[in-house]
Amino acid sequence: MNPEELVIVQVYEFEDEAHLARSVLDADGIDSKVLGSETAGFGGLTNAASFQLVVQKDLFERARDLLENAESDDVKESVPAWKCKCGEEVDEGFAICWACGCDWSGPPEA
Ligand SMILES: [Zn+2]
Structure with missing residues (x-):
């Protein structure tokens, strides 16, 4: 080179x-x-x-x-642990809720 x-x-x-x-x-x-x-x-x-x-x-x-x-x-x-709008707690690293199939759409609302 x-x-x-x-x-x-x-x-x-x-x-x-x-x-x-x-x-x-x-x-x-x-x-x-x-x-x-x-x-x-x-x-x-x-x-x-x-x-x-x-x-x-x-x-x-x-x-x-x-x-x-x-x-x-x-x-x-690097998706953090998040709470889906259906109420399910989703573990870190999973961008899709296993209960309802929703996508993680950013940091949870405060
Ligand atoms: Zn859900």
Whole structure:
């Protein structure tokens, strides 16, 4: 990979997250690289607490789309415990009420 053609797709606070994202891209055949604090200075960024996921410039759009899709999957999994309008308590992680089949439609009303 030519370092001059690398662009940052996403910046992560934790190295694990960055590597997870990298594996998402890898699964789709996109070659990417995680730059950590030890490479501070890359592209003028010197934030020591971040890890940058970089890809070749021409793969940027695809990489970004893939990561956006991966992130929306995460959102689905992070449904909190909620109470359905039918009165059923639904456990965390389930977006559909098993009693009446209603979808979780956001945080419960106070
Ligand atoms: Zn229900």
